[in-house]
Amino acid sequence: MMPDVTSESTKLRPWTGDRAPASWGLGDGQAIPWEYAPAPESREIVRLKERYGLFIDGREVQASDGAVFPTVNPATEDKLADVARATPADVDRAIRAAGRAQKRRWGSLPGRERAKYLFRIARLLQERSREFAVLETMDSGKPIKESRDVDVPLAAAHFWYYAGWADKLEYAFPGRVARPLGVAAQVIPWNFPLLMLSWKIAPALAAGNTVVLKPASTTPLSALLFADVCRQADLPPGVVNIVPGPAQIGMHLVSSPSVQKVAFTGSTEVGKLIHKATAGTDKAITLELGGKAANIVFEDAALDQAVEGIVNGIYFNQGEVCCAGSRLLAQESIVEPLVEKLKDRLATMRVGDPLDKNTDVGAINSRQQLEKITELVEAGVAEGADIYQPPCDLPDRGWFFRPTLFTNVAQSHRIAKEEIFGPVLSVLTFRTPDEAIEKANNTPYGLSAGVWTEKGSRILAMVRRLKAGVVWANTFNRFDPTSPFGGYKESGFGREGGMHGLHAYVRLEDR
Numbered sequence: 001m002m003p004d005v006t007s008e009s010t011k012l013r014p015w016t017g018d019r020a021p022a023s024w025g026l027g028d029g030q031a032i033p034w035e036y037a038p039a040p041e042s043r044e045i046v047r048l049k050e051r052y053g054l055f056i057d058g059r060e061v062q063a064s065d066g067a068v069f070p071t072v073n074p075a076t077e078d079k080l081a082d083v084a085r086a087t088p089a090d091v092d093r094a095i096r097a098a099g100r101a102q103k104r105r106w107g108s109l110p111g112r113e114r115a116k117y118l119f120r121i122a123r124l125l126q127e128r129s130r131e132f133a134v135l136e137t138m139d140s141g142k143p144i145k146e147s148r149d150v151d152v153p154l155a156a157a158h159f160w161y162y163a164g165w166a167d168k169l170e171y172a173f174p175g176r177v178a179r180p181l182g183v184a185a186q187v188i189p190w191n192f193p194l195l196m197l198s199w200k201i202a203p204a205l206a207a208g209n210t211v212v213l214k215p216a217s218t219t220p221l222s223a224l225l226f227a228d229v230c231r232q233a234d235l236p237p238g239v240v241n242i243v244p245g246p247a248q249i250g251m252h253l254v255s256s257p258s259v260q261k262v263a264f265t266g267s268t269e270v271g272k273l274i275h276k277a278t279a280g281t282d283k284a285i286t287l288e289l290g291g292k293a294a295n296i297v298f299e300d301a302a303l304d305q306a307v308e309g310i311v312n313g314i315y316f317n318q319g320e321v322c323c324a325g326s327r328l329l330a331q332e333s334i335v336e337p338l339v340e341k342l343k344d345r346l347a348t349m350r351v352g353d354p355l356d357k358n359t360d361v362g363a364i365n366s367r368q369q370l371e372k373i374t375e376l377v378e379a380g381v382a383e384g385a386d387i388y389q390p391p392c393d394l395p396d397r398g399w400f401f402r403p404t405l406f407t408n409v410a411q412s413h414r415i416a417k418e419e420i421f422g423p424v425l426s427v428l429t430f431r432t433p434d435e436a437i438e439k440a441n442n443t444p445y446g447l448s449a450g451v452w453t454e455k456g457s458r459i460l461a462m463v464r465r466l467k468a469g470v471v472w473a474n475t476f477n478r479f480d481p482t483s484p485f486g487g488y489k490e491s492g493f494g495r496e497g498g499m500h501g502l503h504a505y506v507r508l509e510d511r
């Protein structure tokens, strides 16, 4: 009989293991699980409005047909607010506003003046960081310690970084003249709403472009709070426009003949549709799509350090990360102690209220995503892999899924091939470096990979042969605004971050 792995059935199961995890305390028979007192972050800093409008030409406006859609808190299933649902006419209006702002003002503003606005935005994001972190956690389900320590600081860092380039484009592209492309159409996903906005908007503005951005329908609120930051920074009207709405609105935006640049982050499936829709036009395009990263652990790696990296690689942000290390490739000689250590570590993870500062794994972003994870985990069990889930209590309401680990996984299993986008790790094994490379590259994706070994020469040899845009060595999921990020194969093309990210928003001409 197939074990029931739905979130409903995994609630409130007491600890039933025959020995307590080593990390709980002193040793067999003496271990006492740590009890954490609740440490909830206050919601008071966020003043939620009942209704949010679109942000077009520097003003908050309602949709032309007056329609709204709700956005809910995935940890409680309660409605947070109603959000204006843009129509195609609204999107066209936003594109016209962006075009006017680009031609009349922003595109011809000296770089040092554009930089002042970007620095101002960065400073405001830092000043309002707690408000952004709490709102992001409420709207997306991610743990507050991640939105507070990763998403918001990195978003501000992107504005600082690209502000620095705005008046130095001639040094970024020596001997060439860097011209803005015009209006950028940007469509972003729900897993890192504010951070993806900053990856897109900061380089676009630094190079003299204006933008129309569509946030994901399940996480529009941080983008709309960012609209408030634009007003506070006195950004000229039309430079940034934000149009929440359904998928068709995203397609209408990227297909418009009046946009010169398209930037998309999301599923490979939608990336292909957008690629088709822009084919045959002269629009510049970057696509950041899915992944199925291999995290490769050699027998000489520091195992305890690797365990932390593996956990961070797949359970960070509930595994809803395009570059998540969802396939663990362990060298055969160490797979047993490694899996034992991982199980111990999983048993210490705190799953629950995303606003609690102790929470490691928060809520899954939507019911639809929870169903997708559940379906793939059931497929893993049905195909014969061995499932392990630590016994931990899950809240009664909201969309939660236990951290999950599969052993005895074959490369043909769906859980080894498909992007699950959830807290689910598949463990595979290898004997030689050649076998590790072959298995790691045996995927249509090519976004990221990890290598764990004490030998620098082995790291360099592996990095050369791995078909992935980013390879981390003895760490995982590290991000920095100065470092380019992007994929190969079905993970998309183009780079965001660093000078490469700037390059995607300029047209280079001879002097």
Ligand code: NDP
Residues within 6 Å of the ligand: 187, 188, 189, 190, 191, 214, 215, 216, 217, 218, 245, 246, 247, 248, 249, 250, 251, 265, 266, 267, 268, 270, 271, 273, 274, 288, 289, 290, 291, 321, 322, 369, 372, 419, 420, 421
């Ligand atoms: P999507 O790719 O559908 O959504 C990403 C963004 O694209 C959202 O703003 C969405 O709008 C918009 N969109 C959806 N369809 C279209 C379209 N036809 N034309 C233009 N824009 C569109 O991801 P999902 O939210 O549906 O997630 C499905 C799967 O995709 C996940 O399970 C995961 O595997 C993967 N994914 C990968 C991400 C990554 O970073 N690589 C991020 C998110 C998901 P709306 O929200 O209104 O639908």
